[in-house]
Amino acid sequence: MSSEKTEVDFDVADINKDYERLYGFHTNTDYLKDSKKGVSPDIIREISKIKNEPEWMLEFRLNSLDIFNSMPDPTWMDGSVFDDINYEDLYYYASAGDKKYNDWDDVPEDIKDTFERLGVPEAERKFLAGVSAQFESEVVYHHIQEELEKKGVIFLDFDTGIQKHGDLIRKYIAKLVPQGDNKFAALNSACWSGGSFVYIPPGVKVEIPLQAYFRINAESIGQFERTIIIADKGASVHYIEGCTAPTYSKTAFHTGVIELFAEEDAYLRYTTIQNWSTNVLNLVTQRAIAKKNATVEWMDGNLGAKTTMKYPAVYLAEPGARGRVVSIGYANKGQRQDAGAKMIHAAPHTTSSITAKSISHNGGRSSYRGLIKVNKGASHVKTDVDCDALLLDDFSESDTYPTIDVRERKDVSVMHEATVGKVSDETIYYLKSRGIKEEDALLMVVNGFIQEFTKELPMEYAVELNRLIALEMEGSIG
Amino acid sequence: MTSPLLELKGLCSTVFSEDTDQQIPILKGVDLTINKGEIHVLMGVNGSGKSSLAHVLMGHPNHQITEGEAHFDGTPIQDMESDERARAGMFLAFQYPHAIGGLPVGTFLKAAVEARRSEEVPFRVFKRELDAALEKLGISKEFLGRSLNEGFSGGEKKRNEILQMHLLKPTLAMLDETDSGLDVDALKKVFHDVREYANQDNALLVITHYDRVLDYINPTHVHIMSDGRIVKSGGADLSKRIDEEGFEAVLGVEASV
Amino acid sequence: MIQSLQQKKLSELNAVELLRELKKADPSHYVSQERMGHVERALELPLPGAPDEAWRRVPMEGLNFESRPIVPPLLETRLNGKLVGAGGTNGSGLPAGLTVARVPGELDGQTYDAFKAFRERYSLLFEQRRRKNKGRANDVRENKFLSFAEALAGDSLFVRSESGTRHETPLHVSVHNTTPGSVGPAVVCIHVCENSRLSLVIDYQGTESDTVTIPVIKAVVGKGGELRILRAEKIADDSHLFSHEFVMVEEDAKLNSDGVFFGSKATMLEGLYSLMGRNARADVRGLVSVRGTQFSGQKLTMEHNAEHTYSDTTVKTVLYDAAHSLFAGTIKIPAGSRHSEGYEENRNLLLGDDAHADSIPQLEIIENEVKCSHGATMTSTVPEEVYYLQSRGLPEAVAERILVGAFYREILEQMELVKEDEATRNFVATALREETGLELDPSAMV
Structure with missing residues (x-):
């Protein structure tokens, strides 16, 4: 893989041109020269060896590979989605060097340049507790405020986590997302690299969000981040993951596995805004467990990517557990946002809510796919689902596929509501009659539509999200 | 300099009906001249075309001028978009203002004020003006955080429209049945605020079905509309006659058509 | 003729053998292309299930579908x-403008033309719809039943109301499988001609044990016409009903369509309304009212294929x-069907400690000038x-x-x-009392 090749690809990707101009970029890297394509036990062994992993992790990986090889594609989605994936043609591991950086000055210039363009350093200095940025598969920059360390908070890249807290990770890994849960989870379990390991000790409340910034930066790299976050009894944490990716013409592949554990009385929020370039296949398994009186919240923003398949789940395991998902999806030309949420009420006195807002534009297709399950014995349950879809033109698509499965009757209340519609001409006229230009009026309505999501974000993210939406909508008034 | 603020000559219009996919004639030759410093009241029975006239002037997408002339400040408005008309100084207080979920009133007001002035208004400057307006109109600040018109009571919607009028400072403010759906106390309050706004540099066009608003403002002109035309014009006394004798008696045969 | 083949062999051949027999037949003679397609699908398709989101939830244990003898159910009007209409009393007792006939058994010249008109209108539209449908992964359109x-099916029942009549x-059509252990396929074709109004009650009722009934209702409601239809189902606890309905509704x-279903071992209705x-x-x-270990399911698809x-x-x-x-339930609004409105609501009242309700209200919208919503509660x-x-x-039990x-x-x-319809009212009241113990005064339903 030479750098010339990727330069050429800049021009090939016509569908990505806008993206390229708006926020896509590419930094030359020559770190791929030693990597091999495809996945095999040998490659797995090699990855594990490079990472100097314990024996149990190698076995976990090899076992997962067997499972992956024996699994079919999911059947509930039209198969065409998976046609683009050539597992043999992907790089399963790429490292930008063997060094991690704790100080910004140590980070190489080209990587720094990437971060500059993303605006990470400012954000970090201003308010972030720590930055764990994943550049390629390897975490290259890592910083955590000393104060947090003193409190016993662990915020590490997953590899370091394995080295330093192997026994702890072993206790939790694949407990919520078993290797055989789905084909992509199996692949991730075999080839994972990067991601975060976070542990918040009992009673510790982390006041400021922890953030990791993910990027894919090489052609045909499957990025397989693996993240485990544990909020111990009474702990509280907000973790933010954001993604952007530069443009490429070949299909990039992102399949992460995220497992969240909220112990008794804990509060855990996971916020993600994904803005992959429009050639990325984004297939992520996100699952959480909430114990007694614990709260888990997924804030899930999906822009970009060619196809997104993402259904954050909360397993409400003990009485008093609460689950919440607020998600937005923006499907532009050629894109498919298949997102949703799952709530499994496995205990009585549990509550959940799902708010999903989708916007389809320029022929894009958004789908809500969700599950509400109330198990036998889970009495005194309340769950509300609200899905609203906005179609910005008359050739975009919106689907809603919720499933509700209830097996308990005692004081169970399940509400599901969905609406689909457009921005009414009357509304635009009303705003215009106040002197506001049509494109601004439309943007105002769209931002209002997703406000339930943006109001949950830290200010900087809300601003950035609104800016991204504005960029997506540029030229939407014919 | 000498041109009237609003001048309509033989204005005809149609409205597009989505149910029938057809253009339906509404205005059938409206003549009207409004100068600065004047307060006009436009009356008429339901369906006479009063509200349509307001929407034709504001540029509603379903209303179309088919014949005649409409000038605002000497400029023909036919080819102007609603937002251009608004920036030029026209304003319409809607009878049924639209609700927009997730758009806070405060955010919306700032955007509208900036659009009207065609410049960015620093937050501090805007806030000072806004606070003054809120205080003057007796509206609580909590109002600013709510979504635009969403879940507003009838009175709140109307007061929100009047607040916008005070902030946007239009030279021609049209009020489309702003009095409807208000109880006596709210009516008194709203029209007190309307009266406060009127001065020698602007004009009002108050559209109403009832003459009770005349207890709160003193019009310089009263017009009666029927079947898409202004069929009678006069001073404040005209409305008194309608109050006493009814539309039909005042207009004779015309109104009963 | 086909029915002679069936009559001769029905008792001797099982379903698979019969289908193979049919497959060998020369299609140009008596089996239309369309029917041959069905023969092949009936042979080759598995029992409906995954990945179809609805059918995969339908219990099929102990059905032994293919080993059951085929006995056409009683079709009475x-x-x-x-008793009126088809089955030996053709034409008797029917008001002017209403035709009820067995097809092809009772096709005389006039009814032949009428049926042909229905077939041409219907087959064309239906095939067109079926092919045009993009078929999302979780919605399987082809179905073995x-x-x-x-x-x-032996003779189909053909009901037609003439233009303007x-x-x-209501005309009652009863589809009744009277033979325990058997499977009873039936087809009912309904043609409501232009500006006509037809009222119809379809009764799926019977106390026979272990029956499988597979009715297919195909209807066209012509321009300006109206079809009022009610399905009333109550069969034995160990019986099955797998019904399909396809209704085309034309301009104006x-x-x-109303239904009252009291469940069985498995009652399933798949409806496609276009x-x-x-x-x-x-x-x-x-x-839908279900008790014991009964199952009752509805897969309803509403396709908005035109504006307004x-x-x-x-x-x-x-x-x-x-x-x-x-x-x-699925509402589909494809591109071009502007100014359409689709609403869907599913309310479930769970009274049993072990009851289990599944609800999958879906929307597929490719048009923005629409009003569309769905809601579900449990x-x-x-x-x-x-x-x-x-x-x-009021005491608690009474309040409940x-x-x-x-x-x-x-x-x-x-x-x-x-x-x-008094008969239907009484049916509902009786069924409610028998199935749930609830006394609902029939006159209170008026």
């Missing part, structure tokens, strides 16, 4: 309680004991409501019964044919 009925008194036409012309409208209502179309689907389900229900009786009634002096009764009545009151 009644008007005001008297459907093809089985189409391939093996109005038939307010209306479909009013709004084909401007101002076409469909209102579909269902009441309207649909409203409401299904209410009451679950007792360990019963299982399924509602899978609740037991609301404690506040019970409390409110208790505070007025009143609330459950209100839940039933609310939907029954919207069903025109329940209100108008």
Whole structure:
């Protein structure tokens, strides 16, 4: 893989041109020269060896590979989605060097340049507790405020986590997302690299969000981040993951596995805004467990990517557990946002809510796919689902596929509501009659539509999200 | 300099009906001249075309001028978009203002004020003006955080429209049945605020079905509309006659058509 | 003729053998291309299930479908309680403008032309729709039961109301499998001609044990016409009913489709309602009441294939004991069907400790000039409501019964044919009493 090749690809990707101009970029890297394509036990062994992993992790990986090889594609989605994936043609591991950086000055210039363009350093200095940025598969920059360390908070890249807290990770890994849960989870379990390991000790409340910034930066790299976050009894944490990716013409592949554990009385929020370039296949398994009186919240923003398949789940395991998902999806030309949420009420006195807002534009297709399950014995349950879809033109698509499965009757209340519609001409006229230009009026309505999501974000993210939406909508008034 | 603020000559219009996919004639030759410093009241029975006239002037997408002339400040408005008309100084207080979920009133007001002035208004400057307006109109600040018109009571919607009028400072403010759906106390309050706004540099066009608003403002002109035309014009006394004798008696045969 | 082949061999051949026999036949003779397609699908398709989101939830254990003998169910038509129309009494007792005939058995010149007109209109449209449908992964359109009925049904029943004629008194069509252990395929074709109004009650009722009934209802509601149809199902606890319905609603036409279902080992209704012309409208209502270990499911698809179309689907389900229900409703508004409105509502009342309700209300929208929404709720009786009634002096059990009764009545009151047709009213009241112990005065439903 030479750098010339990727330069050429800049021009090939016509569908990505806008993206390229708006926020896509590419930094030359020559770190791929030693990597091999495809996945095999040998490659797995090699990855594990490079990472100097314990024996149990190698076995976990090899076992997962067997499972992956024996699994079919999911059947509930039209198969065409998976046609683009050539597992043999992907790089399963790429490292930008063997060094991690704790100080910004140590980070190489080209990587720094990437971060500059993303605006990470400012954000970090201003308010972030720590930055764990994943550049390629390897975490290259890592910083955590000393104060947090003193409190016993662990915020590490997953590899370091394995080295330093192997026994702890072993206790939790694949407990919520078993290797055989789905084909992509199996692949991730075999080839994972990067991601975060976070542990918040009992009673510790982390006041400021922890953030990791993910990027894919090489052609045909499957990025397989693996993240485990544990909020111990009474702990509280907000973790933010954001993604952007530069443009490429070949299909990039992102399949992460995220497992969240909220112990008794804990509060855990996971916020993600994904803005992959429009050639990325984004297939992520996100699952959480909430114990007694614990709260888990997924804030899930999906822009970009060619196809997104993402259904954050909360397993409400003990009485008093609460689950919440607020998600937005923006499907532009050629894109498919298949997102949703799952709530499994496995205990009585549990509550959940799902708010999903989708916007389809320029022929894009958004789908809500969700599950509400109330198990036998889970009495005194309340769950509300609200899905609203906005179609910005008359050739975009919106689907809603919720499933509700209830097996308990005692004081169970399940509400599901969905609406689909457009921005009414009357509304635009009303705003215009106040002197506001049509494109601004439309943007105002769209931002209002997703406000339930943006109001949950830290200010900087809300601003950035609104800016991204504005960029997506540029030229939407014919 | 000498041109009237609003001048309509033989204005005809149609409205597009989505149910029938057809253009339906509404205005059938409206003549009207409004100068600065004047307060006009436009009356008429339901369906006479009063509200349509307001929407034709504001540029509603379903209303179309088919014949005649409409000038605002000497400029023909036919080819102007609603937002251009608004920036030029026209304003319409809607009878049924639209609700927009997730758009806070405060955010919306700032955007509208900036659009009207065609410049960015620093937050501090805007806030000072806004606070003054809120205080003057007796509206609580909590109002600013709510979504635009969403879940507003009838009175709140109307007061929100009047607040916008005070902030946007239009030279021609049209009020489309702003009095409807208000109880006596709210009516008194709203029209007190309307009266406060009127001065020698602007004009009002108050559209109403009832003459009770005349207890709160003193019009310089009263017009009666029927079947898409202004069929009678006069001073404040005209409305008194309608109050006493009814539309039909005042207009004779015309109104009963 | 095909029926001679069937009559001769039905008793000797099982389904698979019969289908193979049919497959060997020369299609140019008596089996149309369409029917041959069904023969092949009936042979080759597996029992419906995954990945179809609805059918994969339908219990099929112990069905032994292919080893059952095929016995055409009794098809009878009644008007005001008297046998009329097909089956030897052709033409008798029928009002002017209403035709009821067995096809092909009773096809004389006139009915032949009428049936041909229906077939041409229907087959064309239906095939077109079926092919055009993009087929999302979780919605499988081909179905073994459907093809089985189409391939093996004996004489189909053909009901036609002539242009401009109005038939307010409902014609009862009873589809009744009387042979335990057997499978009974049946096809009913309905043609409501232009500006005609037809009222129809389809009874799926019987006490016979271990039957499988596979009816297919195909209907065209012509321009300006109206079809009012009510399906009333109550079969034995160990029997099965797998029914399919396809209704085309043309310009300015209306479909009013109501259903009352009391469950069985497995009762499943798959309905596809296609709004084909401007101002076409469909209102579909269902009441499902299941107890014991019964299952009742509905997979209803509303396709808005023209501008200015309207649909409203409401299904209410009451679950007792360990019963299982399924509602899978889909509204599809493809590109071009501007100014369409589609609404869908599913309410479930869970009264049994082991009851299990599945609800999958789906939307597939490719047009933005639309109004579309769906809602689903699952609740037991609301404690506040019970409390409110208790505070007025009613014992808890009475309060519960009143609330459950209100839940039933609310939907029954919207069903025109329940209100108008005494036989149906009595059926509902009796079934409710027998199945749930609930006393609902039939006259109160009027």
